[in-house]
Amino acid sequence: MSESHPVGAPLEAHLESESESGAEEQPQEVGEGSQDATTTATEKTKKKKKRSKRSKLVSALKGEKLSEPAESSKSPSKLPDEAVKKLLEMNPSLKGELAGIPPEKASEILRKMDVSQLLSGISLNGKNQKDMASYKFWATQPVPKFDEKPEDSRPDGPIKEVTPEMVPKTAAPLPEGYEWCELDLTNDEEIKEVYKLLSQHYVEDDHAMFRFNYSAVFLDWALKSPGWKKSWHIGVRAKGPSRLLVASIFGIPIKLRIRQNVLDVVEINFLCVHKKLRSRRLAPVLIKEITRRCNLDGVYQAIYTGGVVLPTPVGSCRYFHRSLDWSKLYEIGFSPLPPNSTPAKMIARNQLPSNTSTPGWRVMEERDIEPVYDLLSRYLTRFELAQEFTRDEVEHWFINKHKPEDQVVWSFVAEQDGKITDFGSFYCLESSVIGEMSKKHDKIRAAYLYYYASEHAFNPKEKGLKERLTQLVQDLLIEAKKAKFDVFNALTLHDNPLFLEQLKFGAGDGQLHHYLYNWRTKPISGGINAKNQPDESKRGGIGIVLL
């Protein structure tokens, strides 16, 4: 936990007292097999194993001898030097890691990695280093293994057939001292509790400088979409008078098209475990509980995203950032000052026109719901992985129903001769500055590119689409600047590779991996090429945005 982030004393005190009473000491890894129950001793053994794995890798990288992998007979004994060179060029992070290692040795290391891993930029070190066997939980789940070959021609479909009799009727028990709860998001107090848990314990960047700060209003919007179910809003509370919320996982129902199949799935988000309860195998228990509840409701597939590599991304995108207030981003350490530049030059470079330029541009209103629903639905058919929105969902996700200070989503249309020709939107997600820099500014106000659509997409050979989207997204940047955002973020999904560079988005160091649960399909492009660069020819894959 960041030293500079204040955590209420009662919370800390409570967890300490739970710990003393043994509640924190025995977090059983319920349901993953009793041999998996985490005791201090097994934790230590696991850490030792992990360390030895890491040392082995380090040794390999330093040129010491690696033992042959079991499947070595299937692999060519040596990659041609040319292939090694190419792979290194294609995966920049690997290039750094293998720098200075003789080509022979690099070949040996690369040979042990799955080609899809190499191409998707999954690196050898840090949080991405684990092999399949080390994913003790995920290895038991109906998700593709890392080494499933893309050329595997099994048709798209469920990995595991689940029948109602197979689904447990009750939740697995939690470790002593904790209990399940359903979170009632119609109750403001409970939304505030979720906000508090997430604002203190949710996703941080690798350097613990920033943490997502999803507002209570945002959570209300994100989790109460049409068809939402209270039973998919799951919490874990400490028993006792405080009933402190210490963990969460949420699902909302959506219709998802994966290539030609349209499925009722759950979109999972906001998996969070209190920092003091980390590494105690609570996440697998939460995941299994939401799986059980979805299965009981006849839902057998899920979609989710994450910055960490798990078995196995169906497609990965890269984050891009467009500075709106460069000085602030620089002051908090978000944006660097490039060599040979000056702050004045950077500010000038990021200037935007003061007025929008798309003809007929205006804020989206209720009367636009039908035409936007029509345009967006047609536009999304161009992607292999996309949500199938209903009219009510278009209303929910794109019409702002909040007063200006609470606004979460901004949507615009272009209307010409009474026809809606274009639509674009972004949402607001602040991050807390949690490191040293928080003394200067405590929040970054970030706009995230959300859905957009244009009639130009249907022109023969997409004529004029690139120019139109560049104009449309520039107008969104201008609107975001007016609404006092500091930065505008976008992924490489949808048609984004058409305009990121021209609109001065800079490549971020984050990837966003997209996952499907219990569905086999071939990899889906996330708009980046093997060099991890946005690539216009790689569009048409991921067409869904998860919050």
Ligand SMILES: CCCCCCCCCCCCCC(=O)SCCNC(=O)CCNC(=O)[C@H](O)C(C)(C)COP(=O)(O)OP(=O)(O)OC[C@H]1O[C@@H](n2cnc3c(N)ncnc32)[C@H](O)[C@@H]1OP(=O)(O)O
């Ligand atoms: C049909 C319906 C199906 C519905 C379910 C579909 C699947 C939904 C899946 C969930 C989609 C969530 C989408 C989002 O919300 S993504 C956002 C996730 N949240 C955060 O990053 C917030 C900050 N971090 C935390 O709160 C904790 O570190 C979390 C909760 C992430 C893990 O807690 P902790 O650090 O205390 O670990 P543990 O000892 O309990 O458990 C360790 C196991 O957990 C695996 N792990 C770690 N991170 C993730 C992750 N992001 N997705 C899935 N699994 C993850 C890990 O590989 C290991 O398994 P294995 O390596 O041994 O195999």
